[in-house]
Amino acid sequence: MIRKARIKDVKAIHGLLMSTDQHEGLVLPRSFSQLYSHLRDFVVAVDGDGKVIGCCALSLIWEDLAEIRSLVVSPEHRGNHLGRKLVEACLSESVTLGIYKVYTLTEVPGFFARLGFAEEGMESLNQKIFLDCLNCPRFPDLCNEVAMTMNL
Ligand SMILES: CC(C)(COP(=O)(O)OP(=O)(O)OC[C@H]1O[C@@H](n2cnc3c(N)ncnc32)[C@H](O)[C@@H]1OP(=O)(O)O)[C@@H](O)C(=O)NCCC(=O)NCCS
Structure with missing residues (x-):
């Protein structure tokens, strides 16, 4: 099941975000x-016992721009379209809010391409660079992320 995150999910979300590696x-x-x-x-994916097994966030950047970030599915549950469902829940929320352009910065562009995102130059995402990238320890030379966008 995919649902909005609750306060009791925070430890599990934190664990998922800490668990990924290069x-x-x-x-x-x-x-x-x-x-x-x-x-x-945040939205989360939960299993039949209510355990959080995936998470994804929709971050509002500007009046016409939102970001998909913090997407993780726990390794044993990958390949079951949970990643797709988490992203689709965030896209749906973006439409509800009236924001029709969404981007992500990712090291797995193939996954987002399957969902209909297309690669775009970072220069088109000035707001993101000013908000987050300038303070990121991996910016610019250690960053391997690709910018991908979707018009909804
Ligand atoms: C990327 C991730 C979220 C995918 O989750 P998932 O639940 O296994 O993905 P899904 O099953 O929903 O896959 C949806 C589609 O993308 C494809 N896909 C999944 N991972 C892919 C990858 N790494 N590269 C290319 N395609 C991929 C699937 O084959 C599927 O295709 P289909 O719809 O034609 O069947 C998961 O592998 C993960 O948590 N990775 C580590 C963290 C990470 O990289 N997060 C993204 C950072 S922005």
């Missing part, structure tokens, strides 16, 4: 404080 597609870790203040951005 070999599978790196996701930036986020502090507990950031997760509490941005909890409303």
Whole structure:
């Protein structure tokens, strides 16, 4: 099941974001404080026992731009279209909010291409660069991420 995140999910979300490594597609870790203040951005996937097995966030950047970020599916549950469903839930929320352009910065462009995203130059995402990239320890030379966008 995919649902909006709740306060009790934060530890599990934190664990998922800390669990990725460079070999599978790196996701930036986020502090507990950031997760509490941005909890409303998140959707989670839960198994039959209610355990959180995936997460994804929709971050509002500007009046006409939102970002998909913090996407992780736990390794044992990959390949079951949970990643797709998590992203689609965020896209649906973006449409509900009236934001029709969504982007992501990713090391797994093939996954987002399957969902209909297309590669785009970073220069078209000025707001993102000013918001996050300038303060990122991997910017610019250590960053392997590709910018991908979707018009909804
Ligand atoms: C990327 C990730 C979220 C995919 O989750 P998933 O649940 O296994 O993906 P899905 O099953 O929903 O895959 C949807 C489609 O993308 C394809 N796909 C999945 N991972 C892919 C990859 N790494 N490269 C290319 N295509 C991929 C699937 O084959 C599927 O195609 P289909 O619709 O034609 O069957 C998961 O591998 C993960 O958590 N990786 C580590 C963290 C990460 O890289 N996050 C993204 C950073 S922005």
